[in-house]
Amino acid sequence: MDTRPYMQDRAAEEFFSRLAEGMFQSTRCVSCGVLNYPPRVVCPDCLGEEMEWVDLPREGTLLAFTWQEAAIRCRKPEILGLVELEGVGNVLTRIDAPYESLRIGQRVAFDTWTSPDGLVLHQFRPLEEG
Numbered sequence: 001m002d003t004r005p006y007m008q009d010r011a012a013e014e015f016f017s018r019l020a021e022g023m024f025q026s027t028r029c030v031s032c033g034v035l036n037y038p039p040r041v042v043c044p045d046c047l048g049e050e051m052e053w054v055d056l057p058r059e060g061t062l063l064a065f066t067w068q069e070a071a072i073r074c075r076k077p078e079i080l081g082l083v084e085l086e087g088v089g090n091v092l093t094r095i096d097a098p099y100e101s102l103r104i105g106q107r108v109a110f111d112t113w114t115s116p117d118g119l120v121l122h123q124f125r126p127l128e129e130g
């Protein structure tokens with residue numbers, strides 16, 4: 001059990017700082033090689049404390065989506081989706097597309113979105129289908 005939650009906050013802070021520069025990254029344990037999302041400062045698998053930041057896939061698969069009427073920071077209605085990133089896991093994220101246009105299994109691509117109060121968040125939008 002991780003008894004240092006503030007350490008995880010530091011990883012989150014670093015994640016958002018990198019995101020603000022257009023980087024979509026998380027941590028990989030140098031000791032055992034496990035890639036974690038969300039990023040960690042301590043490996044949950046081997047408790048290693050040496051982490052490196054690596055790029056996450058910028059394309060994924062939409063597993064589920066919904067919309068919320070009231071949203072903190074975001075305009076409403078806000079579309080939220082669960083996106084599977086191969087080899088990483090699932091990311092809960094903003095989806096930038098009309099709700100009616102979305103379908104399960106759709107391929108989506110990473111992008112960033114800046115909230116009205118200046119926080120840079122990740123979002124995904126459907127890939128053009130040709």
Ligand SMILES: [Zn+2]
Pocket residue numbers: 029030031032033034043044045046047048
């Ligand atoms: Zn590890």
